[in-house]
Amino acid sequence: MSYADVPGLVENRESFGETTLVVDPARLVEACTVLRDDHGFNFLSDIAAADYLGWGEEDVAGYIGNASGRDINEPGSRGLARVPDPKPERFSVSYHLLRVNDDPARVRVQIWLDDGESVASVLPVWPAADWFEREAFDMMGIRFEGHENLVRILMPEDWEGHPLRKDYPLGGEPVRFSDED
Amino acid sequence: MSVLPTTKIYEGTRIPHPVPTILEVDPEKHRLEDILQVNFGPNHPSTHGVLRLVVDLDGETVAGIRAVIGYLHTGFEKNMEHKSWWKSVTYAPRIDYVSFHANELLYVLAIEKLLGIEVPRRATWARMALAELNRIHSHLVWLGTSALELGAISLFWYCFDDRDDILDLFEMAGGTRMHTRYVQVGGIAEDLPPEFTSEARKFCDSMPKSVDEYEAILDRNAIWLERTVGVGLLSADDALALAQSGPMLRSTGVDWDLRRDMPYLAYDEVEFDVPVYGGGDVYDRYRVHMDEMRESVRIVRQCLDRLDEMDGEPWIADDRKVVLPPRHELHTSMESLIHHFKIVTEGFTVPEGEVYVAIESPRGENGCYLVSDGGARPWRVKFRAPSFAALQATATIVQGLLIADLIAAGGSLDPVMGDADR
Numbered sequence: 220m221s222y223a224d225v226p227g228l229v230e231n232r233e234s235f236g237e238t239t240l241v242v243d244p245a246r247l248v249e250a251c252t253v254l255r256d257d258h259g260f261n262f263l264s265d266i267a268a269a270d271y272l273g274w275g276e277e278d279v280a281g282y283i284g285n286a287s288g289r290d291i292n293e294p295g296s297r298g299l300a301r302v303p304d305p306k307p308e309r310f311s312v313s314y315h316l317l318r319v320n321d322d323p324a325r326v327r328v329q330i331w332l333d334d335g336e337s338v339a340s341v342l343p344v345w346p347a348a349d350w351f352e353r354e355a356f357d358m359m360g361i362r363f364e365g366h367e368n369l370v371r372i373l374m375p376e377d378w379e380g381h382p383l384r385k386d387y388p389l390g391g392e393p394v395r396f397s398d399e400d
Numbered sequence: 401m402s403v404l405p406t407t408k409i410y411e412g413t414r415i416p417h418p419v420p421t422i423l424e425v426d427p428e429k430h431r432l433e434d435i436l437q438v439n440f441g442p443n444h445p446s447t448h449g450v451l452r453l454v455v456d457l458d459g460e461t462v463a464g465i466r467a468v469i470g471y472l473h474t475g476f477e478k479n480m481e482h483k484s485w486w487k488s489v490t491y492a493p494r495i496d497y498v499s500f501h502a503n504e505l506l507y508v509l510a511i512e513k514l515l516g517i518e519v520p521r522r523a524t525w526a527r528m529a530l531a532e533l534n535r536i537h538s539h540l541v542w543l544g545t546s547a548l549e550l551g552a553i554s555l556f557w558y559c560f561d562d563r564d565d566i567l568d569l570f571e572m573a574g575g576t577r578m579h580t581r582y583v584q585v586g587g588i589a590e591d592l593p594p595e596f597t598s599e600a601r602k603f604c605d606s607m608p609k610s611v612d613e614y615e616a617i618l619d620r621n622a623i624w625l626e627r628t629v630g631v632g633l634l635s636a637d638d639a640l641a642l643a644q645s646g647p648m649l650r651s652t653g654v655d656w657d658l659r660r661d662m663p664y665l666a667y668d669e670v671e672f673d674v675p676v677y678g679g680g681d682v683y684d685r686y687r688v689h690m691d692e693m694r695e696s697v698r699i700v701r702q703c704l705d706r707l708d709e710m711d712g713e714p715w716i717a718d719d720r721k722v723v724l725p726p727r728h729e730l731h732t733s734m735e736s737l738i739h740h741f742k743i744v745t746e747g748f749t750v751p752e753g754e755v756y757v758a759i760e761s762p763r764g765e766n767g768c769y770l771v772s773d774g775g776a777r778p779w780r781v782k783f784r785a786p787s788f789a790a791l792q793a794t795a796t797i798v799q800g801l802l803i804a805d806l807i808a809a810g811g812s813l814d815p816v817m818g819d820a821d822r
Binding site for chain 2: 234235237239261262263264265267268269270271274275303304313315317319320321323325327342345346347349350354358367368371372373374375382383387389
């Protein structure tokens with residue numbers, strides 16, 4: 220299957236048997252419309268945002284030890300097999316598309332954004348994007364332009380911060396009824 | 401035969417505009433001063449979880465609706481990022497506590513895809529048998545509670561009686577009744593006990609009779625038919641646009657099941673039918689659930705036959721970098737002791753990369769997006785929760801319903817709030 224006709228295509232990557240199409244964020248809606256209409260991807264499975272702050276560095280979540288190998292003064296530490304490849308920007312947003320017909324297929328459309336950048340909403344292409352985008356906004360702080368109701372969905376309305384960002388600490392929520400009150 | 405249906409349940413689309421999940425009161429159909437806004441939940445007894453529906457009522461008619469979720473958000477995904485791969489498996493079954501095995505299986509399948517590890521066939525068939533038992537379990541909970549909400553109280557007790565038999569089987573296999581954490585990266589944690597297949601066969605013999613009995617209670621019950629037929633309509637196009645999956649999608653006439661169309665485990669080696677109904681209403685969703693229970697029993701039977709043939713075969717991969725060594729070796733082998741210590745303290749590492757794995761859970765497409773940086777903990781875990789997607793259809797299916805039918809329509813979405821809120 221060729222995806223050469225997808226507008227704004229930056230990279231077409233195959234890994235673990237999955238196709239990832241990295242597209243230019245400015246042309247995301249165009250690309251999605253072509254994928255829906257010409258390639259038959261009529262089903263938006265999921266929108267998953269990921270934060271790559273501190274990717275491959277020391278002392279960040281999901282990472283033990285340092286990149287060069289075992290730290291001899293830290294018995295619990297262990298180096299990675301290799302330093303992971305750098306990422307183009309801080310955030311990735313992955314749109315997992317599914318083709319529900321006699322020739323089923325999956326594809327991942329991926330865009331890269333820096334903190335504070337926004338991307339156009341794919342709500343006009345797939346209405347299912349509504350809550351998926353709200354979740355990505357709530358958890359990662361990604362702004363989707365053109366979404367009419369981009370408010371928090373899982374966290375309380377007056378919550379500060381975006382919990383799934385890597386600079387948001389685990390257990391960082393204020394505790395009520397503590398001794399300080 | 402084509403996957404997509406040719407007949408239409410209704411013309412055009414009913415998805416609200418501009419926000420697909422918010423039904424606004426139409427000032428041309430309702431006098432705004434007559435509208436009464438009522439909060440259903442977050443602690444309404446019919447929600448079986450903490451779902452809040454903000455309903456605009458005109459008399460007893462639903463004129464507007466908005467679903468509010470998040471009351472059960474516990475930050476599973478964040479927590480999993482802070483645990484090593486094999487510890488974070490424990491979190492997965494707790495996300496959707498009714499289809500616990502499906503979540504656990506999904507997460508482990510995603511890790512295995514990144515690892516590229518080969519799973520012994522006995523483990524695959526045991527996973528499949530349990531996955532189908534879990535599907536029956538989940539459908540029984542759905543049927544019991546849905547019927548309970550519509551007044552058929554006795555059915556609740558019957559369903560939970562059968563559900564108990566399934567939990568007994570899970571207890572026999574994994575040691576606990578729910579959240580078994582029986583699926584292990586590379587296979588299953590322990591071999592199935594020798595009496596498992598015979599006990600499961602007894603269940604397979606009794607379950608189809610139970611389904612017949614449930615249908616006898618409901619199928620010719622005038623109240624049940626009145627409350628479900630033609631209620632909560634959703635067309636195939638709207639269902640696809642709103643990313644509905646599982647029984648929701650199959651009740652609209654879309655012939656789609658990941659087990660058959662994009663097979664995983666060994667679903668391409670078993671025979672089963674995918675029940676599809678074209679009415680798109682609550683009654684057809686009920687029909688899909690009932691037929692799926694029968695089909696699941698069929699699959700479990702085939703799995704048990706294969707498991708008997710594979711008796712004595714390994715149930716977990718022999719990969720010492722990922723899988724804990726057998727217990728008895730720890731007393732005699734220094735090498736095994738070191739591997740055990742390393743896996744328990746640091747955990748195993750998973751190659752760098754990203755995968756999206758999806759399985760057909762009892763509620764539909766359950767997906768898991770994993771990112772690994774090559775270390776011992778997941779960099780990012782994201783679950784595609786079928787309940788989350790299903791609740792997006794609330795505003796589409798309740799249009800013009802009476803408030804009593806709202807319960808039937810909402811229940812037919814089969815939402816588990818732990819799954820939706822994670």
